[in-house]
Amino acid sequence: MLHPKKVGTLPVGNGSDRVKQTNEIKFAPKLLDEIAIKGKDITSDALHTQKDFANYLVDERKAHYFFCVKKNQPTLLEDIEYLYSNYTGPADYEDAISIAHGRIEVRRIWTTTELNDYVTFPHVAQAYKIEREITDKKSGETSLEIAYGVTSKSASDICPQKILHTVRGHWSVEVSHYIIDWIYDEDRSTIRTGHGPENMTRLRRFAIGLVKSKGVKNVSKKMRQLNKNTHSVLTYLKILNNIQTPCRV
Numbered sequence: 001m002l003h004p005k006k007v008g009t010l011p012v013g014n015g016s017d018r019v020k021q022t023n024e025i026k027f028a029p030k031l032l033d034e035i036a037i038k039g040k041d042i043t044s045d046a047l048h049t050q051k052d053f054a055n056y057l058v059d060e061r062k063a064h065y066f067f068c069v070k071k072n073q074p075t076l077l078e079d080i081e082y083l084y085s086n087y088t089g090p091a092d093y094e095d096a097i098s099i100a101h102g103r104i105e106v107r108r109i110w111t112t113t114e115l116n117d118y119v120t121f122p123h124v125a126q127a128y129k130i131e132r133e134i135t136d137k138k139s140g141e142t143s144l145e146i147a148y149g150v151t152s153k154s155a156s157d158i159c160p161q162k163i164l165h166t167v168r169g170h171w172s173v174e175v176s177h178y179i180i181d182w183i184y185d186e187d188r189s190t191i192r193t194g195h196g197p198e199n200m201t202r203l204r205r206f207a208i209g210l211v212k213s214k215g216v217k218n219v220s221k222k223m224r225q226l227n228k229n230t231h232s233v234l235t236y237l238k239i240l241n242n243i244q245t246p247c248r249v
Helices: 024-032 051-060 074-085 160-184 196-213 219-226 230-236
Strands: 006-011 019-023 041-044 064-069 098-100 103-112 126-136 142-151
Touching: 024 051, 041 160, 051 064, 064 074, 064 160, 074 126, 074 142, 103 160, 126 160, 142 160, 196 219, 219 230
Parallel strands: 041 064
Antiparallel strands: 006 019, 064 142, 098 103, 103 126, 126 142
């Protein structure tokens, strides 16, 4: 069962002192209300794969969505899984092999318009299946990760390659959020008043940005090494002379 987490408060009514709790599902449209998104491609994870959000993006804001489909939309997921369960044709597009973090990855995508008039989810113009074939360079073991999704953008407006790269771009953003949550446990922060939350978020991102600027690949590991060690931090940033052996990744 999905339990949307509370992410803060929003002012309501005429008084600035009147606030109410909200969650990620309800919070997304309120954030997007402040941004010009007409004609833009909006990506999200499965939490926001909601009919109301789809109608908001397409009908009200004239934007397009790219939604990940998981078990919080069981009927839609079953329909897409069933369609592809008996499909043996080649991928519509296969990305170039990428090698990073000790892994060899190949990404493939299949797209279809066959479900457009069948599913009840609003504004579906294409459904897609994305396959990630991952081979561990050390062990040689290969695994497959399958993801399903839907988009309101028609096949005449976007090709399979662009869909794959658009979805991949979303997860590159999610990686940054994951680092912040993993290192700082930001979602559980008790700093909630005034400009405190915003300022702390900026400081956390600044710290991670400094580490990344040094070419570090494993940011989480480096941050753990530097944690609570002021001398190591100052040495790493070359503010102090290297009196002690610096930690390495």
